[in-house]
Amino acid sequence: MDTTLTTAKASVGVVTPRRAAFSEPLPLKCGRAIANYELAYETYGTLNAQRSNAVLVCHALNASHHVAGVYADEPHNVGWWDNMIGPGKPLDTNRFFVVGVNNLGGCHGSTGPLSINPDTGKPWGASFPLVTVEDWVGAQARLADQLGIQQFAAVMGGSLGAMQCLQWAIAYPQRTRHALVIACAPNLSAQNIAFNEVARQAILTDPDFHGGDYYAEGVQPRRGLRVARMVGHITYLSDDEMASKFGRTLKHGHVNYSFDTEFEIESYLRHQADKFSGYFDANTYLRITKALDYFDPAFDHGGDLTRALAPATAGFLVVSFTTDWRFSPERSREIVHALLRNKRDVTYAEIDAPHGHDAFLLDDARYHHLVAAYFERIGAKVRV
Amino acid sequence: MNGISIDRADFAAIAQWVKPDARVLDLGCGDGALFNYLGRERSISGYGVEIDDANVLACVKNGVNVVQRNLERGLSEFDDQSFDYVILSQTLQAMRNGERIIREMLRVGREGIVTFPNFGYWRNRMQVLRGRMPVSENLPYQWFNTPNIHLCTLHDFERFCSERNIRILERKVLTEGQPVNFKPNLLGALAIYHFGAG
Numbered sequence: 002m003d004t005t006l007t008t009a010k011a012s013v014g015v016v017t018p019r020r021a022a023f024s025e026p027l028p029l030k031c032g033r034a035i036a037n038y039e040l041a042y043e044t045y046g047t048l049n050a051q052r053s054n055a056v057l058v059c060h061a062l063n064a065s066h067h068v069a070g071v072y073a074d075e076p077h078n079v080g081w082w083d084n085m086i087g088p089g090k091p092l093d094t095n096r097f098f099v100v101g102v103n104n105l106g107g108c109h110g111s112t113g114p115l116s117i118n119p120d121t122g123k124p125w126g127a128s129f130p131l132v133t134v135e136d137w138v139g140a141q142a143r144l145a146d147q148l149g150i151q152q153f154a155a156v157m158g159g160s161l162g163a164m165q166c167l168q169w170a171i172a173y174p175q176r177t178r179h180a181l182v183i184a185c186a187p188n189l190s191a192q193n194i195a196f197n198e199v200a201r202q203a204i205l206t207d208p209d210f211h212g213g214d215y216y217a218e219g220v221q222p223r224r225g226l227r228v229a230r231m232v233g234h235i236t237y238l239s240d241d242e243m244a245s246k247f248g249r250t251l252k253h254g255h256v257n258y259s260f261d262t263e264f265e266i267e268s269y270l271r272h273q274a275d276k277f278s279g280y281f282d283a284n285t286y287l288r289i290t291k292a293l294d295y296f297d298p299a300f301d302h303g304g305d306l307t308r309a310l311a312p313a314t315a316g317f318l319v320v321s322f323t324t325d326w327r328f329s330p331e332r333s334r335e336i337v338h339a340l341l342r343n344k345r346d347v348t349y350a351e352i353d354a355p356h357g358h359d360a361f362l363l364d365d366a367r368y369h370h371l372v373a374a375y376f377e378r379i380g381a382k383v384r385v
Numbered sequence: 386m387n388g389i390s391i392d393r394a395d396f397a398a399i400a401q402w403v404k405p406d407a408r409v410l411d412l413g414c415g416d417g418a419l420f421n422y423l424g425r426e427r428s429i430s431g432y433g434v435e436i437d438d439a440n441v442l443a444c445v446k447n448g449v450n451v452v453q454r455n456l457e458r459g460l461s462e463f464d465d466q467s468f469d470y471v472i473l474s475q476t477l478q479a480m481r482n483g484e485r486i487i488r489e490m491l492r493v494g495r496e497g498i499v500t501f502p503n504f505g506y507w508r509n510r511m512q513v514l515r516g517r518m519p520v521s522e523n524l525p526y527q528w529f530n531t532p533n534i535h536l537c538t539l540h541d542f543e544r545f546c547s548e549r550n551i552r553i554l555e556r557k558v559l560t561e562g563q564p565v566n567f568k569p570n571l572l573g574a575l576a577i578y579h580f581g582a583g
Contacts, residue, residue: 334462337462338462341462341467342467344430347450348441348450348451349451349453349454350438350441350445350451350453353438367442371442378445378446
């Protein structure tokens with residue numbers, strides 16, 4: 002098989018983030034509601050006259066509405082799924098109208114803990130509700146309403162983004178023609194929750210956390226956020242990938258009998274941690290890990306995922322990666338099993354990739370060819 | 386596809402046994418050609434199962450719902466008696482555990498359909514008599530690169546079934562796409578069996 006897509010690949014180029022404001026209160030799963038909120042989003046491509054070619058891309062833990070392209074004033078700020086989305090790419094913006102949205106509670110422009118609470122005139126901080134995947138999808142549906150999209154040709158996402166795809170298919174079957182569920186799990190395992198709890202404890206016990214209201218103190222719980230990110234990164238990579246990327250390589254060729262950076266892997270983790278803690282909000286991180294922990298569509302159906310997915314009528318492409326131990330192929334097969342029992346249209350592919358959970362973000366030819374072919378199938382029924 | 390070429394003659398034979406609108410699971414479905422053929426001829430629905438990346442991609446391109454899976458690991462994603470037919474076309478001879486997959490077929494499906502090259506075909510016998518491993522249209526590999534590790538004859542398969550209380554419902558034997566009724570274990574190149582639980 003050739004390793005490049007046959008069509009010419011290009012970037013969507015310069016993109017502009019937009020904001021949508023909502024004044025109708027959004028009821029949340031926790032029992033509270035948000036009266037007014039904004040969502041940051043971007044779109045690429047053109048919505049066709051039938052409004053039938055829209056694709057929603059849902060982001061995972063640390064990403065945003067900036068899915069593809071670059072900003073005019075930040076030419077190096079490339080969207081997080083730019084290798085997947087653009088002219089001639091697997092999700093081809095010449096054919097499809099792509100919507101990326103920053104989720105509620107985020108820190109990239111949508112209303113979240115960083116935003117000013119209109120009732121108090123101060124940042125929401127600790128008082129921002131614990132939002133769930135269901136809440137995010139509810140908010141995304143309202144954005145779709147504003148954009149005049151009655152039905153998405155597809156909803157697509159990886160990891161936590163894929164959980165949103167499942168939720169779309171369950172909550173809005175009439176609005177979800179296809180769901181691309183990549184590197185997903187139907188809920189978190191105890192081990193997954195344990196890693197999230199370590200990350201949260203790192204933040205919550207940071208002296209700079211101030212119970213979540215650190216903005217007024219002019220500080221950020223950076224140390225906690227750094228450790229949280231390090232823990233996360235360990236789970237995104239496979240053992241093999243770490244071994245081949247870093248091994249036991251020493252930064253200076255010899256050990257120094259000190260706590261400075263000695264092994265390359267330490268250097269990598271510290272670099273990722275520094276980068277992340279410089280731009281991400283700790284309150285958002287806490288909430289996103291909780292949203293992950295809480296997501297469990299089968300819970301209300303006595304643990305029966307088949308019944309939970311019964312309302313979903315979308316066509317499904319489910320993709321897993323063999324070395325993903327965070328959301329292993331077995332977890333994807335649980336989803337597939339439930340869809341098979343419901344006699345749904347489902348295609349399942351298990352990509353033999355060495356990169357672990359992060360593989361869903363990487364440019365693997367087999368994976369991208371598959372997604373391209375699936376979108377070809379979707380596009381054949383869409384007049385563009 | 387226009388008309389039925391010789392190598393698709395087994396498709397036509399299988400289609401004759403499949404009731405319209407049936408739920409079908411096609412194991413080792415390749416690029417989905419048989420599945421789509423049955424879709425056109427019998428308006429079946431269901432899934433293909435395939436291990437090979439290129440074939441999975443081809444199924445997506447050909448509009449076939451495919452589940453990527455190694456058949457050697459069984460069919461645990463599929464519930465008991467959830468299909469009308471489970472088809473194993475030209476794959477049994479390449480399975481490490483042929484007995485297990487036949488049992489899985491009858492667990493998941495009400496009936497099974499299997500096709501395999503007949504090792505008892507006279508051309509194969511001739512080559513063995515001449516002291517060579519057979520290479521033919523239905524067995525196109527050399528001994529050192531063949532995926533076909535469990536070859537059998539019609540007699541072997543029928544004994545296998547009778548010993549396991551598997552009921553053979555129908556049988557067709559083809560050579561170069563033509564039915565063979567006289568001395569099929571000698572003159573037939575390709576065996577097609579339709580079977581159910583005994």
